[in-house]
Amino acid sequence: MKKICFITPSLQKGGMERVISVLSNYLIDQGYEISIICVINGICSYTIDRRVKHIYPQFNYSRGILNKVKSFRFLYRTFKEENPDIVISFSEVFNPLSIAVSLLTGDKIIISDRSNPKLKHTLRDNLTRKLTYPLANGIIAQTELAKLIFLRKRYNKNIKVIPNPLKDIVNTVFKPSNKAIITVGRLVDSKNQKELIDLFYEIRNEEWKLYIVGGGKNEMKLKQQVRDLGLDNCVIFSGEVSDVESWMEKGSIFAYTSLSEGFPNALNEAMAYPLASIAYNCDAGVSDLIEDSKNGFLISMGEHDSYKEKLKLLMDNESLRLSFMEQGILNREKFKVETIAKTLTDFLSHTIGKK
CATH class of the missing domain: 3.40.50.2000 (Glycogen Phosphorylase B;)
Known part of the structure; x- marks a missing residue:
């Protein structure tokens, strides 16, 4: 396993986007080939190694069935061109679409639902998850609570808890007297x-x-x-x-x-x-x-x-x-990135090795 594609709505400021940037920068140094597929155009708010490939669509995304079709075609074409060993989709909004594309291209896909696992969704979104999530090759849960809820909802059987990595923090000074x-x-x-x-x-x-x-x-x-x-x-x-x-x-x-x-x-x-x-x-x-x-x-x-x-x-x-x-x-x-990345790559290798 050497080529990993991350899927994200964008690389604008946010917790999910920060995690992708931290993992990409670390994994590229470990010899992995990393691509980040953004479904929505926009600026990148993070410093990402120049060796990491950024892929953006040639259209401006907006809600509606037409743009879902455009996004589907964009992801299908990109999967075919990139030919990754595995895809990691980091967006509950686009996870079902990414899973559908992977079924057509034959790519293995791991998804990560990043929201509060107890968050109430619409009937349509609940149904979409129940139909598509079991078709993914695995799920990354951020917490044990999320894993338990995903198992109870029968989203998937191959679920791994992988918390978010910390960015490098260099401060060495304690200042308890600061008011x-x-x-x-x-x-x-x-x-x-x-x-x-x-x-x-x-x-x-x-x-x-x-x-x-x-x-x-x-x-x-x-x-x-x-x-x-x-x-x-x-x-x-x-x-x-x-x-x-x-x-x-x-x-x-x-x-x-x-x-x-x-x-x-x-x-x-x-x-x-x-x-x-x-x-x-x-x-x-x-x-x-x-x-x-x-x-x-x-x-x-x-x-x-x-x-x-x-x-x-x-x-x-x-x-x-x-x-x-x-x-x-x-x-x-x-929560250092070395520990989290090792857990992630072990999970990916295990998933790729499964029939």
Whole structure:
């Protein structure tokens, strides 16, 4: 097995796209031939080795049956031209289409459904998954919870749990004395920054700042909330940034209030940076990273007062912050790209070897 094709909607900024870029850069150095097939045109937001082949369609994608047909023809032609040993489709939106194409071309295909495994889908999407996913040669699940749900739904029998790899983090300095809370994520409802601002207001500690890193459709609404609460001087919005680590170095606490995850890359990176972390135990992946009271605080969903109590405890206790940092940095070894890539390539080789 030497030639791997990744399928993704695009290479614009996102957790799935970051994972593909990290794995591609590592695997190309290990002697694999890597192609990334983007179904939608767009800029590449990540630094990817020039030896990795990027393939884009010659049309602008939009919803509708006509564009599905165009995408099908594009993927069919590309599969034939690339002749990969195996295809890895990283998009629940395009997974069924990729599976259908692979059946015609005779290529082996692994799919990865990256969303929250408990997310409710439309009847049509549920039916499409039930019909197509068992026809794939295997599935990559990001968490044990996802694997259990996929098995229960009979999506496939060949399922492997492979968490997301960490990007290289070079920071070696612990700063538990920094009086700043960091959160990272798109400014959308599911990331729940609104509640974090409320929590920060309720604790009312003027020595501390809150940095909200990321951009999104809720930015203006969240800024208005900050103004209404009189927090203009202590809540800072970064907007879209490319260097998240330059913001993490300002803080000592990472607070995550996300309501839904597939696998929380931002939390994993923050713990490994390291920052002392606290998060809601949402579906899925957070409990794969945080062991409550050992390397962070894991708060039951909806327990606003408990979250506030634990966040205030972290803010008041520098030695506790340092302890969580010392444990959280161990994630660097557990989720390093070498380990994750080895698990992936072993799974691919096993799958290719199966009749």
